[in-house]
Amino acid sequence: MAKNDLKLLGGWFSPFALRVRIALNLKGVEYEVIEETLNPKSDLLLKSNPVHKKIPVLLLADKAICESAIIVEYIDEVWTNAPFILPQNAYDRANARFWVAYIDEKWVPALKSILRAEDDDDEAKKPHIEVAEEVFERMEEAFNKGSEGKALFGGDTIGFVDIGLGSFLSWIRVVEKINGRKLLDETKHPGLIQWAQTFSAHPAVNGLLPEPDKLIEISKAFKQNLMAAAAAAAATK
């Protein structure tokens, strides 16, 4: 039972929940994880996130906080011990928020579309893979420009952008496996390749990145459920 009554409503497969875990781990905070299967969505989830009905939700004694990036900022503000997740300087903070918003706005929908397509439907996947490739090109540039030769976006410590992007490392591998082609590669993304190793090995992250093969399994099951639901809906029209 967590000392300070802090619970994270999350899922082992969720990159968004992983963001929150990494932030809490970085701060050395004790918390309990409640695994949500989303099948069906639990009463606790529906009650604590009525607007989106999504994980993660950070549950304090009587309060719920939703939206992974907002939760991470909250954690950084409440637990003021080092390491600092957001930069100290306002301009650098704006930059960090920009890149995390970019990841959520560009990469996430592309990932979802790639996963939704049939494995062999290259035509459907093509535009989204192109978006993904552009994202990693820009992130490589941002990493090389912003890290000033250090190992992480946050410099010596894991920062907001590291968490924002690093939480997706397993899902990046999933896309690479499904398509038989690298999204992060040594020639085009030397910075990110090194960064990914440093990030994965960090004590706050180590062991938490899900196995890509397990993710492929559940995304297949999820897709089947989606198709079954769509077929059922079409049959009742």
Add this chain to the structure above:
Amino acid sequence: MMEDVKVFGLWASPFTQRVVWALKLKGVNYEYIGEDLFNKSNLLLQYNPVYKKVPVLVHDGKPIAESMVILQYIDETWPQTPLLPQDAYQRANVLFWSKFIDEKTVDMMKFFRYDGEEQEKAMKENWESLRVMEKESGLSEKKFIGGNRIGLADLALGWVAHTLEAMGDVIGVKFITPDAFPHLHSWMGNFLEIPAIKNNLPPHEHAVEYFTEKRKMFLAMNYHHHHH
């Protein structure tokens, strides 16, 4: 030394207006550069290479893009008339609603872009988004979203108080009526009364004129799309 603040924007855009209101509320002087989205300036493309969009804030030569990122930067840099609560939990709540509203903004303008079935669908989605805000954003208890003073989420939503009204006038629909959305309707009145907002709104007739022309353009595009 005078601080150098520039805003690259489009006067009719909700995203630009938020930034202007934030600066006006805090009494920050800035230079406004209006952009023609069909002929973007080289400076804009240089300052926002990722999205190539407005608004962009440039402070002492350093550019920031994305309206909600800009708003948080403004609030942190010029702390007078704070736009976020002091309390971390309340702040997370205002940021939650700011994000919700920001993410819905483009979708909520779709009804203006389309006609026929697509327009009907877009309008239904608008009512649903407004219903969520009416019910869940705490406007039944507080004057503004997340507090009794104007904040980030109100600035994000502010476009509905005048731009959505103007667009609605052109189409012949009124979304936020006191019967359907009493709290939002009250909120609109409170929002528009704030001097920094009231004095920085485009005149209603001007907006209607602009959107009437836009609507003609969209309908022509739809016609060509369906008849070729």
